Each structure stands twice: as C-alpha cells, then as structure tokens.
C-alpha cells in the first residue's frame with residue numbers, strides 16, 4: 261500500500277494515527293508525519309507509533325497517495341502554498357481542518373485535484389470517532405470509498421452535504437469537549453461536597469460510560485431514559501429542575517450555535533484571504 265502523510269502532528273493527527281495503527285489499517289511504516297518546527301514532537305510521535313517523520317515535503321509526497329491536512333485553519337493559506345508544488349491531482353487530499361471548504365482548498369492548491377473534507381473527533385484514538393465526510397468537486401467513487409474506509413477504521417462515518425459541515429464541526433467535532441466539561445463540572449461539585457477526587461472520578465466515569473451504553477443499546481429515547489430515572493419528588497427531579505432554572509438546554513443550544521458560527525467565520529476568513537491574494541496578483 262502506498263503511504264499516508266499527515267501534515268501536522270497535533271492532537272487530531274495523533275488521534276487518527278493511533279486509531280489507524282490500532283485497527284491495522286496502516287502500519288507505522290506506512291505513515292509519514294510532518295509538522296512545522298517542533299522536533300521533539302516528531303520524535304515523540306515516531307517513538308510512540310513507529311511512524312516515519314520528515315520535513316522534506318518533496319520526498320514524502322512522492323511516496324504518498326493520501327495526504328491528510330491536519331493543521332490549524334489559520335495556517336491554511338501559508339501551508340498550502342508551501343505544499344502545492346509537491347502535490348498533484350494523483351494525491352487524494354483529506355482535510356480535517358475546521359471551517360475550510362473543499363473549494364477553498366482546491367483554489368489554494370491551484371489545480372483540480374480530489375479533496376475530501378472530514379470532521380472526525382479525538383475519540384478516533386480509541387476507534388470511536390463520529391466522523392462526517394463530504395466530497396469536493398474532483399473526487400470519484402474510489403476516493404470516497406477510500407476516505408470512508410479510513411474513517412471507518414477509527415469510528416463511525418456519515419456522509420453529508422458540505423453545507424452541513426459547519427454544524428457537524430460545532431456538534432460532533434467539538435462534542436467530546438462538551439462532555440468532558442460536564443464530567444469536570446460533576447467532579448468538581450462532588451469534591452466540593454467532600455468526596456475524594458478518586459472516588460468521584462470512579463463513580464462519574466462509570467455513570468458516563470453506562471449512560472452512553474444505555475443510549476446506544478436501549479430502544480428508548482434519551483428523554484424516556486431520563487424520565488425512567490426521575491421519581492416524582494425525588495433527587496433527579498430536584499436536580500433537573502435546577503438545571504432547567506439555570507437554563508441548561510438554552511446554554512447547550514447557544515453553545516452549538518456559536519461553535520457552528522465560529523466554523524463559518526473561520527471558513528469566510530480563508531475565502532477573504534484567498535480573494536485578497538488573487539486580487540493582489542492582478
């Protein structure tokens with residue numbers, strides 16, 4: 261199998277790499293990783309996963325058929341201008357960059373090559389990502405199948421229209437962080453009430469895993485599952501009433517909306533920078 265290159269060696273690249281190796285979709289030897297300047301990080305990733313690391317774009321892109329863009333949206337314009345000389349329409353470019361459209365990537369690359377935009381999440385590292393993918397204009401069935409297989413190795417995959425990607429980003433791309441925040445809040449509350457951190461962690465983690473398992477395994481809706489726990493005038497009712505009073509649902513709704521809007525803003529920023537660079541050339 262031809263190699264897969266990760267441009268960017270941050271948390272998302274690492275989550276994907278560890279999931280792909282774990283699921284044996286690629287061996288460490290078939291993965292090449294590069295970043296901008298942090299040598300220690302490349303050494304660490306090479307030591308952990310047995311991947312090859314290099315900053316010689318020309319050399320590594322010659323060996324690759326799939327190139328995963330895993331750097332931050334703010335670096336897109338600069339990084340793609342560095343990469344475009346060594347990329348061609350023979351490469352399948354898979355971007356996990358939040359907010360940035362397949363058209364922006366194609367325009368920045370300056371040629372009509374296949375680009376697939378994906379939004380995984382960091383649960384990829386344990387094979388549990390929820391990933392949405394969408395295809396750019398120059399992809400074919402083979403590219404789509406390959407991208408699907410790659411993300412299926414690290415979790416569940418759904419295909420969406422590109423317009424949905426901003427919402428997906430704020431919902432399931434960022435989603436694990438919202439649940440971690442809830443866990444943090446529950447843990448802090450338990451400690452404040454006098455429980456040891458260790459006990460709180462054990463109880464909350466298992467409660468979280470159990471609730472996720474119930475949502476998945478049961479044929480009841482989350483609403484019904486919640487009602488099943490809520491005895492009249494009991495503890496859950498008291499707790500939920502307080503969440504309602506503190507506008508829990510409204511907060512979550514605003515959280516998803518603002519995260520979606522932020523993805524749109526990041527995409528627009530790239531489009532504006534792209535338009536400015538085109539007009540400065542004329």
Ligand SMILES: NC(=O)C1=CN([C@@H]2O[C@H](COP(=O)(O)OP(=O)(O)OC[C@H]3O[C@@H](n4cnc5c(N)ncnc54)[C@H](O)[C@@H]3O)[C@@H](O)[C@H]2O)C=CC1
Nearest residue numbers: 268269270271272295296330331332333335339356357358
């Ligand atoms: N962290 C997450 O949970 C998720 C992140 N994403 C997306 O993944 C991308 C990466 O996010 P993180 O891993 O969190 O960021 P990070 O900041 O941890 O890593 C970014 C990496 O890109 C590298 N980089 C920047 N410019 C480069 C260049 N020209 N050549 C080579 N490497 C370059 C940096 O050196 C760094 O290794 C972002 O676009 C983000 O929107 C998508 C889904 C979830």
Ligand SMILES: O=C(O)[C@@H]1CCC=N1
Nearest residue numbers: 358429430433434435
């Ligand atoms: O926070 C971010 O911008 C990225 C995109 C989805 C998750 N992390």
